[in-house]
Amino acid sequence: MNMAWMVVRRLFHAFVLVLAVLVLNFLLIHLAPGDPADVIAGEMGGATEEMLADIRKTYGLDKPIYVQLGVYLERALQGDLGQSFFYNAPVLDLVAGRAGATILLVVTALLFAIAVGTLLGVLASHKPKGIVSGLVTLVSVVGYSAPIFWTGLMLVILFAWVIPIFPIANMFDITKDTGFFGFILDVLHHLVLPALTLGIVYLAQYARLTRASMLEILGSDYIRTARAKGVAETKVYTHHALRNAILPVVTIAGLQFGSIVSGAVLVETVFSWPGLGTLAFESILARDYPTVLGILFFSSVLVIIANLITDLVYRIVDPRIRTGG
Amino acid sequence: MRKFGIMVATAAMMATAGSSAFVQADEPKSGGTLVVGTTQKARHLNPAVQSGIATAVPGTQIFATPLRFNENWEAQPYLAESWTVSDDGKSITLNLRKNAKFHDGKPVTSEDVAFSLQTVKDNHPFKSMFAPVTSVDTPDAHTAVINFEKPHPAAFLAMSSALLPIIPKHVYGDGQDAKSHPANSAPVGSGPFKFSEFKPGEYIILEKNPDYFIEGRPYLDKIIIKNYKDPTSLALAVDKGEVNMYPFLATTKDIARLKKSDNVIVTDRGYEAVGPVNWLEFNTKNEYLKDKRVRQAIAYALDRDFIVNALHGGQSKAATGPIVPGSPFYAANANKYDLDLDKANALLDEAGFKRGDDDMRFKLTIDYIPNAAELQKGVAEYLKPQLKKVGIDVELRASPDFPTWAKRVSGHEFDMSMDIVFNWGDPVIGVHRTYLCDNIKKGVIWSNTQSYCNEEVDALLAAAGSELDQAKRIELYNKAQEIIVDEAPIAYINMLPYHTAHAKNIGNPPMTIWGTMAPMDEIYLK
Numbered sequence: 124m125n126m127a128w129m130v131v132r133r134l135f136h137a138f139v140l141v142l143a144v145l146v147l148n149f150l151l152i153h154l155a156p157g158d159p160a161d162v163i164a165g166e167m168g169g170a171t172e173e174m175l176a177d178i179r180k181t182y183g184l185d186k187p188i189y190v191q192l193g194v195y196l197e198r199a200l201q202g203d204l205g206q207s208f209f210y211n212a213p214v215l216d217l218v219a220g221r222a223g224a225t226i227l228l229v230v231t232a233l234l235f236a237i238a239v240g241t242l243l244g245v246l247a248s249h250k251p252k253g254i255v256s257g258l259v260t261l262v263s264v265v266g267y268s269a270p271i272f273w274t275g276l277m278l279v280i281l282f283a284w285v286i287p288i289f290p291i292a293n294m295f296d297i298t299k300d301t302g303f304f305g306f307i308l309d310v311l312h313h314l315v316l317p318a319l320t321l322g323i324v325y326l327a328q329y330a331r332l333t334r335a336s337m338l339e340i341l342g343s344d345y346i347r348t349a350r351a352k353g354v355a356e357t358k359v360y361t362h363h364a365l366r367n368a369i370l371p372v373v374t375i376a377g378l379q380f381g382s383i384v385s386g387a388v389l390v391e392t393v394f395s396w397p398g399l400g401t402l403a404f405e406s407i408l409a410r411d412y413p414t415v416l417g418i419l420f421f422s423s424v425l426v427i428i429a430n431l432i433t434d435l436v437y438r439i440v441d442p443r444i445r446t447g448g
Numbered sequence: 449m450r451k452f453g454i455m456v457a458t459a460a461m462m463a464t465a466g467s468s469a470f471v472q473a474d475e476p477k478s479g480g481t482l483v484v485g486t487t488q489k490a491r492h493l494n495p496a497v498q499s500g501i502a503t504a505v506p507g508t509q510i511f512a513t514p515l516r517f518n519e520n521w522e523a524q525p526y527l528a529e530s531w532t533v534s535d536d537g538k539s540i541t542l543n544l545r546k547n548a549k550f551h552d553g554k555p556v557t558s559e560d561v562a563f564s565l566q567t568v569k570d571n572h573p574f575k576s577m578f579a580p581v582t583s584v585d586t587p588d589a590h591t592a593v594i595n596f597e598k599p600h601p602a603a604f605l606a607m608s609s610a611l612l613p614i615i616p617k618h619v620y621g622d623g624q625d626a627k628s629h630p631a632n633s634a635p636v637g638s639g640p641f642k643f644s645e646f647k648p649g650e651y652i653i654l655e656k657n658p659d660y661f662i663e664g665r666p667y668l669d670k671i672i673i674k675n676y677k678d679p680t681s682l683a684l685a686v687d688k689g690e691v692n693m694y695p696f697l698a699t700t701k702d703i704a705r706l707k708k709s710d711n712v713i714v715t716d717r718g719y720e721a722v723g724p725v726n727w728l729e730f731n732t733k734n735e736y737l738k739d740k741r742v743r744q745a746i747a748y749a750l751d752r753d754f755i756v757n758a759l760h761g762g763q764s765k766a767a768t769g770p771i772v773p774g775s776p777f778y779a780a781n782a783n784k785y786d787l788d789l790d791k792a793n794a795l796l797d798e799a800g801f802k803r804g805d806d807d808m809r810f811k812l813t814i815d816y817i818p819n820a821a822e823l824q825k826g827v828a829e830y831l832k833p834q835l836k837k838v839g840i841d842v843e844l845r846a847s848p849d850f851p852t853w854a855k856r857v858s859g860h861e862f863d864m865s866m867d868i869v870f871n872w873g874d875p876v877i878g879v880h881r882t883y884l885c886d887n888i889k890k891g892v893i894w895s896n897t898q899s900y901c902n903e904e905v906d907a908l909l910a911a912a913g914s915e916l917d918q919a920k921r922i923e924l925y926n927k928a929q930e931i932i933v934d935e936a937p938i939a940y941i942n943m944l945p946y947h948t949a950h951a952k953n954i955g956n957p958p959m960t961i962w963g964t965m966a967p968m969d970e971i972y973l974k
Contacts, residue, residue, distance in 0.1 A: 155849075155852070156851060156852045156855045156856075157849075157850075157851025157852055157854055158851065161850075161851045161854045161855060161858070161893065162850065162851050162854075163491075164573065164854070164892070164893055164894075165850055165851070165854055165893060166491065166498075166499075166500050166502070167498060167499035167500050167573040169499070169573050169574065169881065169892075169893065169894035169895070170573040170892060170893075171573065171575050171889075171892065172889055172891065172892055174573055175891065175892065177627075178627075181625075181627070181628070209491055210491055210492070210648040210649075211491065211492060211628050211632065211633065212633065212648060217648070220647070272678075276680060276681075279684065280684070283684070283688070284684055284688065287688065291681055291684050291685045291688060291690055292676055292678075292681045292682075292685060292690075293674065293676075297651055297653070297672055297674070298481055298483060298672060391677070392677040392678055393677070394681070395674075395676045395677045395678065395681060397647070397650045401649070401677055402649065405489070405649065407849075408849045408850060408851075410851050
């Protein structure tokens with residue numbers, strides 16, 4: 124009952140939030156100088172006054188902004204995100220066509236980062252001043268501070284050029300006709316380098332976070348009590364310390380999954396990964412209002428879902444929240 | 449009747465052997481897939497209503513045009529097997545091939561030509577291409593007569609490449625708006641390749657047209673145009689062989705690197721018609737720049753050799769006037785503004801702008817197109833210290849993205865701006881627009897944003913635009929360019945370093961004046 128009520132309340136909040144996001148985004152993007160007509164003229168290598176006026180009329184840009192906003196909201200609430208100005212295709216199709224690629228990339232990178240990062244963090248916390256800890260800290264700092272496109276290009280040069288075991292770019296090889304399983308393998312083959320690039324950045328955060336959190340918890344009274352009781356050291360780590368230390372990791376993972384679009388832009392660019400990040404970036408440059416708004420809508424829905432899931436996971440990991448509500 | 453074409457069927461064979469100078473000794477082979485890599489993303493694939501490279505490359509494979517051009521700027525038969533020009537020069541008669549079919553099996557007729565021309569005239573951004581067309585007569589299914597209000601030599605280039613795709617009336621003439629017609633993203637043409645699949649921003653797949661009107665062509669089974677977001681990754685992909693051809697390669701470091709590669713051939717042929725110029729334009733309404741001597745001084749103060757050789761690693765070529773060096777209308781005699789700082793200082797002194805206490809005469813801002821770092825930002829940054837030498841304090845104004853820059857320049861809210869403008873084959877299409885008095889139009893990018901106006905230039909350009917005699921036309925353009933270059937509304941800097949990098953096993957690479965923006969029906973894989 125309590126749980127169901129929470130979900131309903133959250134969903135209502137989410138709806139209001141999405142509406143606010145839509146209005147805010149709509150106003151924000153219209154504040155940017157220039158409009159789609161300028162971009163389309165730019166793509167075409169020039170245009171006449173009549174053509175520009177014609178394009179503006181076609182897309183309703185000649186009307187006052189509050190009228191445009193009203194029309195947009197009305198359609199959006201009916202599930203119609205409109206037509207892309209740039210590609211002349213339904214936004215829903217464009218977003219749906221790209222969302223899968225981004226989710227695959229980000230989820231793979233996140234899972235890799237959480238698993239490896241947490242493990243490294245735990246290892247490092249064992250002897251906080253030891254060599255392993257030092258190495259983990261060093262790798263984390265380098266991985267986190269190196270520009271993501273640089274890391275990506277270095278991995279490309281190393282593993283697609285010097286040792287050519289992975290493809291340079293794209294999500295699959297369209298020149299090959301390999302059947303369903305061949306296709307899956309091909310996608311996984313293409314996924315390794317971009318997921319690794321993105322994963323390295325995330326990994327650093329998880330390793331550092333786990334290490335810090337573990338160190339704090341390992342110094343607390345109940346760990347001393349556990350050790351005094353004679354609990355095995357491994358069990359102290361896994362059952363007592365890690366279980367508590369992992370809470371911030373869950374929080375960060377939830378947040379990062381929410382920011383999936385922004386996080387992947389650069390990686391998608393380097394690897395020509397056909398995802399939402401590059402679509403978002405290109406659409407902003409093209410002042411393709413409906414597509415930008417569609418992607419923001421989609422990503423705000425993702426944030427809300429990610430938060431809901433985070434809350435649920437919290438309840439599983441931390442019994443105190445389960446009872447406390 | 450003046451004859452421009454040869455009315456024999458063999459003309460067709462000549463047409464397709466257009467790039468004969470580059471035909472390899474070995475016999476072309478049929479089969480195989482050509483993978484073209486590009487950083488340009490197409491909005492859709494119908495060049496009748498969309499200009500630009502991204503649509504032109506696939507568009508010229510899908511749609512055939514009345515004419516095509518060889519590497520010597522000569523018109524060749526394509527859908528029109530021959531053509532004649534009336535004695536008064538006011539009409540062109542196209543005799544169409546009788547065996548040409550659209551990809552859906554319907555024949556290509558004069559009705560389609562008339563319909564296509566009207567669609568282009570109504571929707572294409574380059575209004576000057578067919579502005580003088582009064583009507584198109586269709587006396588029979590295979591004859592189209594284009595009537596002009598005055599002689600219009602630009603019509604020949606405007607009937608080639610991506611400029612006049614013959615689109616089927618039975619598909620596009622259904623009453624829907626041509627600009628947003630659903631068939632723009634799944635087009636039906638009569639060219640060497642048929643549309644197969646289009647994923648916006650990802651890839652385009654084209655398949656061989658088995659009923660192509662030129663016997664035995666094309667050689668390739670398939671063309672795949674793949675989008676890459678990052679030029680460096682694309683350069684690596686072409687070197688590694690994941691991509692067979694990379695046209696419009698323009699990053700000088702990648703050009704230099706690929707030239708050293710054993711796997712690819714790099715050429716700058718094929719960009720003569722598109723004629724892309726990188727220049728510095730002046731707002732002639734500015735209180736300092738309205739004086740011709742100030743503009744000339746700036747032109748003398750910039751060192752083109754340094755820009756080309758040091759900034760661009762020797763991969764680009766200098767530009768010296770409105771029309772590019774590869775064009776028959778290039779004015780070799782116009783002033784070149786070779787670096788001369790003394791002269792620049794003298795001109796500024798003469799104009800009455802003395803150096804102040806800080807050694808500066810006055811201050812100007814410079815804008816540049818974002819996302820073209822080497823060509824635009826790099827040159828703008830170079831100009832700051834360089835113009836300081838002649839006492840001009842330059843402030844760089846960055847724009848976050850293209851529309852922001854376009855808004856400033858098209859709104860005439862700038863002092864100086866770097867810009868990139870294409871010639872598009874005939875000067876009537878891509879050159880006149882920058883200089884005509886009546887094309888000073890606020891809000892329109894790549895109009896006469898310099899607000900430059902000289903009635904003599906207008907008259908010369910108008911005369912050249914309707915002069916059918918090539919020698920006389922060249923002379924008129926020479927005169928116009930001498931005046932323009934002297935009055936310096938623009939300081940010409942260099943040509944874009946466009947190159948094509950392609951695998952060594954490609955036979956008959958695209959070498960005509962339109963390069964990859966022309967049918968690839970002769971290309972084969974060795």
